[in-house]
Amino acid sequence: xxxxxxxxxxxxxxxxSRRQFLRGLSGSLAASAVLxxxxxxxxxxxxxxxxxxxxxxxxxxxxxxxxxxxLNVNGQVKTATVEPRTTxxxxxxxDLGLTGxxxxxxxxxxxxxxxxxxxETIYSCMMLAVDAQGKKITTVEGLGTPEAMSPLQAAFxxxxxxxxxxxxxxxxMSCTSLLKHNPDPTETEVKEACAGNICRCxxxxxxxxxxxxxxKRMRGE
Amino acid sequence: xxxxxxxxxxxxxxxxxxxxxxxxxxxxxxxxxxDVQPAGLLQGKILRCPHGSAQIISIDTSAAERMPGVxxxxxxxxxxxxxxxxxxxxxxxxAKSFDIAQDAVRAIKVSYKVxxxxxxxxxxxxxxxxxxxxxxxxxxxxxxxxxxxxDAAFQSAAAVIEGTYxxxxxxxxxxxxxxxxxxxxxxxxxTCWASxxxxxxxxxxxxxxxxxxxxxxxxxxEVMGGGFGSKFGAGYEGILCANLAKKANAPVKLMLxxxxxxxxxxxxxxxxxxxxxxxDGDGNITAVDAKLHGTGGISxxxxxxxxxxxxxxxxxxxxxxxxxxxxxRAWRAPGHPQASFLMESAVEDLAIKLGMDPLELRxxxxxxxxxxxxxxxxxxxxxxxxxxxxxxxxxxxxNGRYKRGLGCGAATWGGGGGGGSQCKVIISNxxxxxxxxxxxxxxxxxxxxxxxxxxxxxxxxxxxxxTNLGKTSLGYGVGSGGSVTTGSTAPAVKRAAEAAKEALVxxxxxxxxxxxxxxxxxxxxxxxxxESGKQVPFKKACSALGPGGVTGDGKWDASLQQxxxxxxxxxEVQVDTLTxxxxxxxxxxxxxxxxxxxxxxxxxxxxxxxxxGIGMALFEDRKMCQLTGRMLNANMEDYKMPGSMExxxxxxxxxxxxxxxxxxxxxxxxxxxxxxxxxxxxxNASGAALYHAPMTPGRVLDALAAGRKG
Ligand code: FES
Ligand code: FES
Numbered sequence: 014x015x016x017x018x019x020x021x022x023x024x025x026x027x028x029x030s031r032r033q034f035l036r037g038l039s040g041s042l043a044a045s046a047v048l049x050x051x052x053x054x055x056x057x058x059x060x061x062x063x064x065x066x067x068x069x070x071x072x073x074x075x076x077x078x079x080x081x082x083x084l085n086v087n088g089q090v091k092t093a094t095v096e097p098r099t100t101x102x103x104x105x106x107x108d109l110g111l112t113g114x115x116x117x118x119x120x121x122x123x124x125x126x127x128x129x130x131x132x133e134t135i136y137s138c139m140m141l142a143v144d145a146q147g148k149k150i151t152t153v154e155g156l157g158t159p160e161a162m163s164p165l166q167a168a169f170x171x172x173x174x175x176x177x178x179x180x181x182x183x184x185x186m187s188c189t190s191l192l193k194h195n196p197d198p199t200e201t202e203v204k205e206a207c208a209g210n211i212c213r214c215x216x217x218x219x220x221x222x223x224x225x226x227x228x229k230r231m232r233g234e
Numbered sequence: 235x236x237x238x239x240x241x242x243x244x245x246x247x248x249x250x251x252x253x254x255x256x257x258x259x260x261x262x263x264x265x266x267x268x269d270v271q272p273a274g275l276l277q278g279k280i281l282r283c284p285h286g287s288a289q290i291i292s293i294d295t296s297a298a299e300r301m302p303g304v305x306x307x308x309x310x311x312x313x314x315x316x317x318x319x320x321x322x323x324x325x326x327x328x329a330k331s332f333d334i335a336q337d338a339v340r341a342i343k344v345s346y347k348v349x350x351x352x353x354x355x356x357x358x359x360x361x362x363x364x365x366x367x368x369x370x371x372x373x374x375x376x377x378x379x380x381x382x383x384x385d386a387a388f389q390s391a392a393a394v395i396e397g398t399y400x401x402x403x404x405x406x407x408x409x410x411x412x413x414x415x416x417x418x419x420x421x422x423x424x425t426c427w428a429s430x431x432x433x434x435x436x437x438x439x440x441x442x443x444x445x446x447x448x449x450x451x452x453x454x455x456e457v458m459g460g461g462f463g464s465k466f467g468a469g470y471e472g473i474l475c476a477n478l479a480k481k482a483n484a485p486v487k488l489m490l491x492x493x494x495x496x497x498x499x500x501x502x503x504x505x506x507x508x509x510x511x512x513x514d515g516d517g518n519i520t521a522v523d524a525k526l527h528g529t530g531g532i533s534x535x536x537x538x539x540x541x542x543x544x545x546x547x548x549x550x551x552x553x554x555x556x557x558x559x560x561x562x563r564a565w566r567a568p569g570h571p572q573a574s575f576l577m578e579s580a581v582e583d584l585a586i587k588l589g590m591d592p593l594e595l596r597x598x599x600x601x602x603x604x605x606x607x608x609x610x611x612x613x614x615x616x617x618x619x620x621x622x623x624x625x626x627x628x629x630x631x632x633n634g635r636y637k638r639g640l641g642c643g644a645a646t647w648g649g650g651g652g653g654g655s656q657c658k659v660i661i662s663n664x665x666x667x668x669x670x671x672x673x674x675x676x677x678x679x680x681x682x683x684x685x686x687x688x689x690x691x692x693x694x695x696x697x698x699x700x701t702n703l704g705k706t707s708l709g710y711g712v713g714s715g716g717s718v719t720t721g722s723t724a725p726a727v728k729r730a731a732e733a734a735k736e737a738l739v740x741x742x743x744x745x746x747x748x749x750x751x752x753x754x755x756x757x758x759x760x761x762x763x764x765e766s767g768k769q770v771p772f773k774k775a776c777s778a779l780g781p782g783g784v785t786g787d788g789k790w791d792a793s794l795q796q797x798x799x800x801x802x803x804x805x806e807v808q809v810d811t812l813t814x815x816x817x818x819x820x821x822x823x824x825x826x827x828x829x830x831x832x833x834x835x836x837x838x839x840x841x842x843x844x845x846x847g848i849g850m851a852l853f854e855d856r857k858m859c860q861l862t863g864r865m866l867n868a869n870m871e872d873y874k875m876p877g878s879m880e881x882x883x884x885x886x887x888x889x890x891x892x893x894x895x896x897x898x899x900x901x902x903x904x905x906x907x908x909x910x911x912x913x914x915x916x917x918n919a920s921g922a923a924l925y926h927a928p929m930t931p932g933r934v935l936d937a938l939a940a941g942r943k944g
Binding site: 095098185204216221 | 268410457839841845846876
C-alpha cells in the first residue's frame, strides 16, 4: 500500500495527479501509479450511462529500460543512467552520491530535497532527472565544505540553527536563495522563505537568527 | 575525585558552544544511515497489509521474483495469519533501485479475507466492537488507585469542577525515517548503519536474531535524523533488511517512506479524562476523581495522573483501549504532555471557579521548591500581571476581534543517568586528543559536550578534541531514552578525561623534575605553578609520552549526575474570534537540568520541545478512516506540523539550579507544559474553554459560542 501517488490536484487540470501527469509526460505508463493507489484510474465523467471510458490521460506506451541523463550539478557535468521515471532527487542521491538533499516526504511538502535550479529553489523530488537536463543545478554540497563554509552555513553553525541536521540542507538552500534575491530581508521574509521547509526538531527560531546574522555579515555591516 | 566545577571556574563548560558536527551537517557531508552507500547497494521495501484487519489466504511472490533488478524477496507472514492494522508487515524485497523495489512489492499478490476492524477509540470501547486482540477485550482491566477520602473532600469543598478533557493521537514524524543499511562482511559479521537512539540495543537484537556474539555485529550511528523515543532496537525493518542483504548477497538499504513512518513505527497515544476536582477555600486541591482512557492502537497506553500537584485525596481508574492501528511508542516524556494538558486545564478551570489567580493556585499546590522559584521568575519575565483578570475580559484581551491572553503549565521529569557507560580519552605523543564512547548523538549535542568536558579538564580548546561516537566497537553507551544520555555519558567522560590528565601530568612532571601537584593545564599550555616562565605548549609536553600515548578510562559515577528536573512555561496567545485561529505570540520556558554543560544546545532543545508542544496544542491529529481502516493523513501536508510561519517569540532559559551537583538530560521535559499553557492562554484571552487538543479553529469557534451562551 502506498499513497505516494495521490497528490494535490490543480482544479483546472483533469483529475490526474501531478506525479502521474509528470510520469505521463515523460512517456511512462501510469500503471504503477494506479497500482499504488489501489484504485482504478478515476473516470473523468460520471460512470453512468455505461459507455466505454476514454483511456485516462496518463496512459500511454510504457517506456521501459534506461535513459542516459546529463546533469549540470555544482558546476560539473555528470551523467547517470536511470529509468525515465527517476526523480532528480533519487538521481542525485543514489546515482551521483550527492546525499545532502534528503528524501523526507518525496512529494513536495517538506523541503528537505531543496536544490537550486537556474537560480530558483525547487523540490528535487518533484522533478524528473530527464527534465532537469540543461538546468544549472546547485546542491548543498556546492555551497561550501566543512572547512570552507559559506557565510550562511557558518552562521547556521554559530547560531545552532540545527539539531539532528536532517532538514538542515533544505533550509540552507532555501535561505541561500532568499539572500541571493533579497540581501536585506526582514524576519517575516525569512519566515516566508522557510515556509516550504519542515524541521521536526524545532530549529526555526535559530534559523531565523542565523539568516539575519549572515545577511548582515554578507552586506558587510 | 572531583565534582563539576562551579560555572565561574569553567573556561569551556557552561559556555555556549556550537555543535561539532554542525559543519558536516550544514554542508550536506554528514552521512546518515539513509545516506551511506556501500558498493553494490540494493534498496529494500516492505510489503504491508492494506486492511484494518484481515486474514492472509495466500501470498504469491512469483511475479516479483521474476522482475529484472530484484535481488531478494522475503515473506515473513504465512497463510492463516491475522493482520491487525493497516500497515502491518508481511515481508519485503530488495532491488536495484528504489522504484523497482516499489514495483516488486506491488507485484506480490496477497489474497486476504477482510475482517471487521475498528479504528476509532470510542467505537472500540463499545461492547459489540470488532475484537482487536483475539480472546482479550478491547479495553484493559482498569488500573485503579486511591488515596484519602474523596467523598468527604467533595462534600466540604469550596469549589468543584467537572469536565472531560482529551488530546489526540500524534505521530512522531522523525524526518529521517526508521531503517538501516546492512552489509554482511562475511557469513557471521554484520555491519549496520542504523537510524537509532540505541546502537547497543540494535546490536543486541541482531546478535539474538542470528545467534552471533555481539562483537560480530557492528552498528554505526554517527548522526541520525530524529527519533524522539520511537527508535530503539533493530525493529522489523532492521531485521528484514539484514535478512534481505543475506539472501541477495549484497548490501541493502531499507528506510521507510513517510507514510510507513506514520502508520507502523509509533505514535503518541491519545488520552481522555473524565474528572471531578475539588478545592477548599484556601485553594488547596482536596480531591481528584478521575477516569482515564487512551489508545495506543494495538499497544497499551497510560498517563501519570493527577500529575505534578499534591492532592488531598484521589480516586483514579485508568484503562487502555485497543484498536486496529499501529502501536504506540515512547515520544519525548511518554504520557506527560497528555497528563499536563488534562491536569493543567482542569486546574485552570478550578482556579476560575474559585475566583483565584491560576498561578497562585498552582504555587499553592506545587510540591517542588525549585518550580516555585521558576513560577515566580517566569511570571516576572512574561509579565503575568498583564493577564486578563477574567477570561476574555481585560486590557490584554481588548474589545476587538483579536484577543490576547496568558496561560501557564508545568513539567516534571526524571532524567539523571545509569551505569555501564565506558569512555576512553587518549592523549597521543603528538599532542592529539581523542575521546571515544559508543553512545550515539541523536541531535541533542552529546558529541559536543563530550569534547567540552575533555577540553575543560585538559585546558584545551574544544576544537582540539577529536570525537569518536556512535559505534558499538567503542565502549558501551546507553540508549538515548528517558533523557538519560547526558546523566549516563558525561560522568564517564569526565572520569576518563581526569584519568588521562593524571597520566599525562605524571609523565610530564617526571620529565621536568617537578611534583605532579605543581603542574597545571591551562589555555593549551602545561604550566609549572609558582615558577613563572616555566611552561610548555600542550603539544610539546605530550612528547614526554611514550609511543602509545596515554589512555584514561572512565566509568559512570553517580555523584556527577542527578535525577529529577523541573520546568515551567508561560504562553501568550492571540485568538482571532472571527476565524477561531490561535496564534502563539510568545513562549517563556524555564528549564532546569542540574549542572548545565552547554547552554546553547540546551536551549535549542528547549525551543524544540516547545515547538512540538505547539504542534500538539494546535495542529497534530492522526485521522483514521473507519471505512478503510487506514490513516487518512499519513503525509506531511494533511498531518500538519508547526512550520516557520507559526513560530512565536521564544524566551528559552537554562535555569540555574543553585543546589545542583550533577548533570541531567532535558530532551523530554520542555515538550510537556506547552500545550497546556497555550490552552489556558486561549481561555484567558477569549473566554473559550477548550477541552480537546489540537485546538483547531473549528473547536475554538465552538468554544467561543459555548462561552457566549454561558
Ligand atoms: S522530499 Fe521533496 S519536498 Fe519533501
Ligand atoms: S534539525 Fe532535526 S529535523 Fe530539523
